[in-house]
Amino acid sequence: MFNGRTTLRSVVVGVAVAALIAPACAAHADPSPEEIQAQIDKGNNEVELIVEQYNKVNGDLAATQTALTSLEADLVPLQSRMDAAHADADSVAVNAYKTGGGNLRTMSLVLGAGSSDAFFDRVGTLEQISRSQQQDLAAYTSAKTTFDAQKQRLNETLAAQNRQKAELETRKKQIEGDIARLDEMQRKADAAAKAAAAAAKKPAPTTNTNTNPGAPPKVNGAAGKAVAYAWAQRGKQYVWGAAGPDTFDCSGLTMMAWKAAGVTLPHNAAQQYAKVRHISRSQLQPGDLVFYNNLGHVGIYIGDNQIIHAPNSRTVVKVSPIDIDTLYGYGRP
Structure with a gap:
């Protein structure tokens, strides 16, 4: 988590780097190549921690976005069932209006049964339609309540992660400035090493060489x-x-x-x-x-x-x- 302690560390690093780059005052000798290299290593360690925090918040944002998309997808079939239930209810209401009222229409369906078996079949069918609509409504209401709560939580998480990313992005220029100062320090260290080597008539040491000899390791x-x-x-x-x-x-x-x-x-x-x-x-x-x-x-x-x-x-x-x-x-x- 990106926090004030990390911010303080990076500020301290920036100050330390700037202090080394600034011209030495008369009371202090210039830092040695070893001291400069130690500061470079310390600064890079601090920068690495910030970089990894940036990577983590990007990963967290992607996971939250995926969770929101999945939540929206889960609600689609429930919404479809609810729409169908409303359509059925609308159809019953229209038919009831056309035939003189819902109760009269229901009574005519029941009384129109030609036998006791048909009577109970029709009553059972009406009850089943009613129960199905009630179940659809209850399922949708419950799912929608859960959906709204989860969506609010995810949106709050997303907003917090975006704020965290914005903070890291804001500090990106500062980090890049720190890295540029480290590069300048390295160039000074190289120049000092070359000057010392020239004075001693020895080959100057090289830094950050990419020595990768030989063929790739054979691993199964x-x-x-x-x-x-x-x-x-x-x-x-x-x-x-x-x-x-x-x-x-x-x-x-x-x-x-x-x-x-x-x-x-x-x-x-x-x-x-x-x-x-x-x-x-x-x-x-x-x-x-x-x-x-x-x-x-x-x-x-x-x-x-x-x-x-x-x-x-x-x-x-x-x-x-x-x-x-x-x-x-x-x-x-």
């Missing part, structure tokens, strides 16, 4: 299909809220990877963790999901202590060591 079954899908997405850009085909965020990648294997997962790391079977690290097999950052990030295990994941907007879908971030847990779809 559904897990193999999930791994193969994720492997094929390497090099594609991270975009928050995206689930392919050309861009992904972390839970969008794992969702689509397992969709290729015939398994449905939500577009949210926390909801994926709630749905999968939890396992230990020693039980990990290719295709299993690895969760990080208090359920703010997820990747897909490919063996040899490596995952494929969509890390953040500064890089692309790539292979990384499993211990790339603070581990939360492991799950098998």
Whole structure:
């Protein structure tokens, strides 16, 4: 749930990022590349949590819309029966008017019976029509009362979810601004590292390289299909809220990877963790999901202590060591 604590965290991150980007005053030395990288990592962790909240509210909205549509569909047959009952009642009223009144018409039907059996048949038929109409009316009234209550509840839920989405959308520019500042910090860190390497006459270290050597892991079954899908997405850009085909965020990648294997997962790391079977690290097999950052990030295990994941907007879908971030847990779809 999106709350004030999350808002405060993101504001603190934004302030911390801005403070690092601003020119250093005379009393303080410029931050080291390591310090900048630490701030980048912290900022990306905060952004990931916001992204996953955005994905969750989108999923919740879709579920609520589906429930409303289903509720409307459930009322259709009851409405049809009620319309038919009203049509029958209208027909009886018209006939009664034409023949001089409902009671006279009913009496003539009964008295016109040629035998006692016919008499009771006609009385029974009239009673059956009346009971059927009453039952239809009672069923419709009960169903309509339940429908109205459920629809009101769903509409209230929908309104709350739309407000939550609007809040997240409003913060989208702020998040993108934070990411832009992180990118600027990274460029400064790279420049500092290159300058230090040049001074020491050593090759400068590179950051965020997409080193994905070798052929795709050989994995059988559904897990193999999930791994193969994720492997094929390497090099594609991270975009928050995206689930392919050309861009992904972390839970969008794992969702689509397992969709290729015939398994449905939500577009949210926390909801994926709630749905999968939890396992230990020693039980990990290719295709299993690895969760990080208090359920703010997820990747897909490919063996040899490596995952494929969509890390953040500064890089692309790539292979990384499993211990790339603070581990939360492991799950098998």
